[in-house]
Amino acid sequence: MWRRRYLLRQTRRAKLPPGYRRLKKAQANDLQTRLDAVVTYLRGEVDSIATEFSRTPAWVRGQLYGGSKSSRFLRRTQKTRLYDVYLHFRAKEINAELPDGSKKRLQEIKEIISRERRSYKTRPADEQAKWWAEYEADKESASRDKRVNRKGEQQDAASTLKRASVELDTLFTRTGVRSLLIACRSDILFTMPPYIFCDEGTEKFVNVALGKTTDQLARALEMWTIHGPSGLATAPTNAKQLINEVRSLVQAKLDDILATRYPAEPPSVTMNYKSYDAAIVATHGVRLVGWDVPMKNPGQLGMDNVRKMYNGLINQTVKWEIVPPPADGEDPGVAPSRKRQRRCDADKPRGPNIRTTGKAAATKEKGKGSSKPKRKRRKKGEDADDSSEEEDSGEDSDE
Numbered sequence: 001m002w003r004r005r006y007l008l009r010q011t012r013r014a015k016l017p018p019g020y021r022r023l024k025k026a027q028a029n030d031l032q033t034r035l036d037a038v039v040t041y042l043r044g045e046v047d048s049i050a051t052e053f054s055r056t057p058a059w060v061r062g063q064l065y066g067g068s069k070s071s072r073f074l075r076r077t078q079k080t081r082l083y084d085v086y087l088h089f090r091a092k093e094i095n096a097e098l099p100d101g102s103k104k105r106l107q108e109i110k111e112i113i114s115r116e117r118r119s120y121k122t123r124p125a126d127e128q129a130k131w132w133a134e135y136e137a138d139k140e141s142a143s144r145d146k147r148v149n150r151k152g153e154q155q156d157a158a159s160t161l162k163r164a165s166v167e168l169d170t171l172f173t174r175t176g177v178r179s180l181l182i183a184c185r186s187d188i189l190f191t192m193p194p195y196i197f198c199d200e201g202t203e204k205f206v207n208v209a210l211g212k213t214t215d216q217l218a219r220a221l222e223m224w225t226i227h228g229p230s231g232l233a234t235a236p237t238n239a240k241q242l243i244n245e246v247r248s249l250v251q252a253k254l255d256d257i258l259a260t261r262y263p264a265e266p267p268s269v270t271m272n273y274k275s276y277d278a279a280i281v282a283t284h285g286v287r288l289v290g291w292d293v294p295m296k297n298p299g300q301l302g303m304d305n306v307r308k309m310y311n312g313l314i315n316q317t318v319k320w321e322i323v324p325p326p327a328d329g330e331d332p333g334v335a336p337s338r339k340r341q342r343r344c345d346a347d348k349p350r351g352p353n354i355r356t357t358g359k360a361a362a363t364k365e366k367g368k369g370s371s372k373p374k375r376k377r378r379k380k381g382e383d384a385d386d387s388s389e390e391e392d393s394g395e396d397s398d399e
Helices: 020-052 057-064 082-095 106-115 125-142 150-175 200-210 214-231 239-261 276-284 303-315 359-369 384-398
Strands: 180-183 195-198 286-289 319-322
Touching: 020 057, 082 106, 082 125, 150 180, 150 195, 180 214, 195 200, 195 214, 200 214, 239 276, 239 286, 239 303, 239 319, 276 286
Parallel strands: none
Antiparallel strands: 180 195, 286 319
């Protein structure tokens, strides 16, 4: 029996609109451009991270792609999910009333959450914010600082310094290059003593040039590293020394900033606390930053303020700086000229001064002569008649 065979013809697709293929091709070109930009950016970031954190690019790529050799899968970002926050909230809520030994485990709490009809995703925003706040607070309270292996750090520092000293000694033997190596701890809890490596010639140079031994120099570097600039300063013993020290520091730092302000020929300027704005800021274009007490001589300040300014000058929170130029480009170091006030009778002709001419002057001279005249002291051998004649002549001249 013959079967009828139906001929099936492929249906033609609808005709594409004009410019469709060109548009698709342009979009494909943009896609490849975007992908190339992502690859270029990713490679640049890998190299930047490797350089900044002293790692190899291969190690950074391994961390980005989760250790996969084919680099197909990116690592998951360490981001807290809403499910984790809600799980934390429900675990504390369920186990709050249960005694010790009968609290629900993690898997049991997950099953309870999965059977809840109302999903945690559809809860109000204020309720979800409450979960987040409790989760962050509990996370902050339970966080602990990373434990530091002090002994391991000390052993690492000792071995590294030993290798460096051996290399420097070998370099001196081969080429005669002299060197000085001083290493000290950076933390008060680090128990490593200062490490010094130098030859006799370098040690003598330090003694002559700096006036200190290498041990003293290493101890000074250690105090600077641990306590900052205040570790090298000698603390004053009384109030007078403290006030004088503040004055000296302000003046010394003013001389340094003026040497920077006028590199060719710095002027000799004395600190003026009374006319600070006009004599220092406006005239020389420098200002004192961090001086948050009244601008007075340290001897006129309270001891609390003097101590505060002393610590600021030592720790360099109180310092001099050059005033930046204003927007119009005027040099801030030039003091603005002060104009003299114009007289009210500037345009009127004025005659002779009545205070120095005429009757007023005669009255003034007469008033001066009315005072008790000074008697001339008689010398030995002079007669009384001579003195009387002098008095008569004096009366005639007055008339």
